[in-house]
Amino acid sequence: FYPVAITTEEQGKRGLTKYQRNRRTTVLELIRWTMSVEQGGVLLKILLCIFLVFRINTTMRRYYRLTAVCLGLLCVILLAAITVLWVKFNNLTVQRDQLQTSYTNLTIERDQLQTSYTSLTIERDQLQTSYTSLTIERDQLQTSYTSLTTERDQLQTSYTSLTTERDQLQTNNDNMKNEMGQLQKEMETLQKKLSELEQKQRSFYYISTEKKSWTESRKDCKERGADLVIINSREEQEFISKAFGSSEAWIGLTDTEEEGVWKWVDNSRLTTVFWWTGEPNDHGGNEDCAITGYKGAGSERLSTWADYPCDHPVVGICEKRI
Ligand SMILES: [Ca+2]
Ligand SMILES: [Ca+2]
Ligand SMILES: [Ca+2]
Numbered sequence: 001f002y003p004v005a006i007t008t009e010e011q012g013k014r015g016l017t018k019y020q021r022n023r024r025t026t027v028l029e030l031i032r033w034t035m036s037v038e039q040g041g042v043l044l045k046i047l048l049c050i051f052l053v054f055r056i057n058t059t060m061r062r063y064y065r066l067t068a069v070c071l072g073l074l075c076v077i078l079l080a081a082i083t084v085l086w087v088k089f090n091n092l093t094v095q096r097d098q099l100q101t102s103y104t105n106l107t108i109e110r111d112q113l114q115t116s117y118t119s120l121t122i123e124r125d126q127l128q129t130s131y132t133s134l135t136i137e138r139d140q141l142q143t144s145y146t147s148l149t150t151e152r153d154q155l156q157t158s159y160t161s162l163t164t165e166r167d168q169l170q171t172n173n174d175n176m177k178n179e180m181g182q183l184q185k186e187m188e189t190l191q192k193k194l195s196e197l198e199q200k201q202r203s204f205y206y207i208s209t210e211k212k213s214w215t216e217s218r219k220d221c222k223e224r225g226a227d228l229v230i231i232n233s234r235e236e237q238e239f240i241s242k243a244f245g246s247s248e249a250w251i252g253l254t255d256t257e258e259e260g261v262w263k264w265v266d267n268s269r270l271t272t273v274f275w276w277t278g279e280p281n282d283h284g285g286n287e288d289c290a291i292t293g294y295k296g297a298g299s300e301r302l303s304t305w306a307d308y309p310c311d312h313p314v315v316g317i318c319e320k321r322i
Helices: 002-015 018-037 042-202 214-223 234-244
Strands: 203-207 249-254 289-292 306-308 315-321
Touching: 203 234, 214 249, 214 315, 234 289
Parallel strands: 249 315
Antiparallel strands: 203 315, 249 289, 289 306
């Protein structure tokens, strides 16, 4: 009986609880006690063996049920684990598909970015080239600008000096014009005086004694190789007044051709006039010939001209130039 007891004790140590091991220990101790108390009792030993076999079978059945229960639990756990793993597998498949799609999209985007990068690189190179050429043009323009600025400054300086010279020349020109004007006036005065002197020295005067019309008096003068007097200057008027001022006498002045436009008999311009106050008045619309020595002038000996009707009978003063 010892080998059986030992085997049972080892199994108890391997698979039973502490309580069961204590019970087994108690049975073995009882067997040992029985063996020790009733040495040689065969029947008791057989009964004890049957009891022990029965007891061992009962224990084994309990082990089987426990094992079945454990196996059931293991199946349930295994099934749950398989279910969980299946769900995880499905999730991972979906995630893998999504990742595959994302990978495809990323690949497309990468290709597009690569294309864009290539285009941008080309554009960058073109821009770099353009920048280089523009830089060169800018430098050339800068150089041109500098030279133009220098030329402009030189031209400005030349312009300033030319302006100054022009102003000086303008001033000199004005001064010379003034001087020339004064000289011109002096020359005209001298020419006038010279002309008067020549007129005085080169004319003979004659006064008729018979009173006639302006036309008849002029005719008498012409018959003498002369003409009615033309008074060209103050000196000549003074001379005429002094010589013939006691009589009203025709002079060679008429506005017969155009009323109010007085002309000398040689058609020269009337420049110096010696009309009496209020004359010429074309009295009655019929006074177109001029006299000197007008009686109405009284003591006035210089401005003694007046217009008379041309057929009015007065003497005439002739002038013959030599
Ligand atoms: Ca004269
Ligand atoms: Ca008149
Ligand atoms: Ca008159």
